Amino acid sequence: AQSVSQHNHHVILSEAASLELGCNYSYGGTVNLFWYVQYPGQHLQLLLKYFSGDPLVKGIKGFEAEFIKSKFSFNLRKPSVQWSDTAEYFCAVNANQAGTALIFGKGTTLSVSS
Amino acid sequence: DSGVTQTPKHLITATGQRVTLRCSPRSGDLSVYWYQQSLDQGLQFLIQYYNGEERAKGNILERFSAQQFPDLHSELNLSSLELGDSALYFCASSVSGTVEGHGYTFGSGTRLTVV
Numbered sequence: 001a002q003s004v005s006q007h008n009h010h011v012i013l014s015e016a017a018s019l020e021l022g023c024n025y026s027y028g029g030t031v032n033l034f035w036y037v038q039y040p041g042q043h044l045q046l047l048l049k050y051f052s053g054d055p056l057v058k059g060i061k062g063f064e065a066e067f068i069k070s071k072f073s074f075n076l077r078k079p080s081v082q083w084s085d086t087a088e089y090f091c092a093v094n095a096n097q098a099g100t101a102l103i104f105g106k107g108t109t110l111s112v113s114s
Numbered sequence: 115d116s117g118v119t120q121t122p123k124h125l126i127t128a129t130g131q132r133v134t135l136r137c138s139p140r141s142g143d144l145s146v147y148w149y150q151q152s153l154d155q156g157l158q159f160l161i162q163y164y165n166g167e168e169r170a171k172g173n174i175l176e177r178f179s180a181q182q183f184p185d186l187h188s189e190l191n192l193s194s195l196e197l198g199d200s201a202l203y204f205c206a207s208s209v210s211g212t213v214e215g216h217g218y219t220f221g222s223g224t225r226l227t228v229v
Binding site: 034036042043044045046049090101102103104105106107 | 116118147149155156157158159162170172204206217218220221222223
């Protein structure tokens with residue numbers, strides 16, 4: 001069964017530090033990849049998505065992610081985090097053969113101190 | 115406001131009871147997805163409906179069932195509740211029956227506490 005692994009459970013950074021959150025998936029076929037963010041007390045929101053084309057995807061709020069097919073990875077990056085980036089981040093995968101459901105990782109909590 | 119409405123926001127009930135969670139998708143969206151979020155399991159896909167028909171099933175227990183009505187709202191029924199069913203239940207919607215080209219739009223969730 002396909003699965004999604006997020007390596008870091010909790011990341012603590014100071015403002016202006018660079019961020020990279022790891023995401024690996026297990027499915028070997030064609031995949032669609034997503035990062036969602038959940039701010040405290042709010043619903044999940046789409047940060048960015050990859051379907052095809054340029055493996056470097058830019059999303060909202062300065063986030064980007066790189067799809068590396070050979071490593072089955074889709075890591076999220078931001079050059080300089082802000083206090084307002086404090087949230088939980090979820091990586092998700094949809095494998096075409098598995099229907100339309102998104103399979104989510106367990107999430108990474110990011111805490112940014114000012 | 116995401117456009118996906120879930121009610122109630124909080125629910126406290128006793129073991130063995132049955133509850134119904136409701137979700138109204140964003141206007142124009144035909145697909146509804148239900149997810150369970152718990153601390154140990156993360157976000158688990160339960161079930162998907164598209165235009166009234168069941169489209170995909172995930173890790174949904176036999177004690178749980180769902181349906182989507184002609185007006186496209188969906189209900190998730192949880193019965194014979196156990197303490198371990200305590201979780202945040204999310205509903206999401208999308209325009210089509212496939213995720214390609216569209217992400218999901220999530221609701222704010224219903225927090226279920228079983229005591």
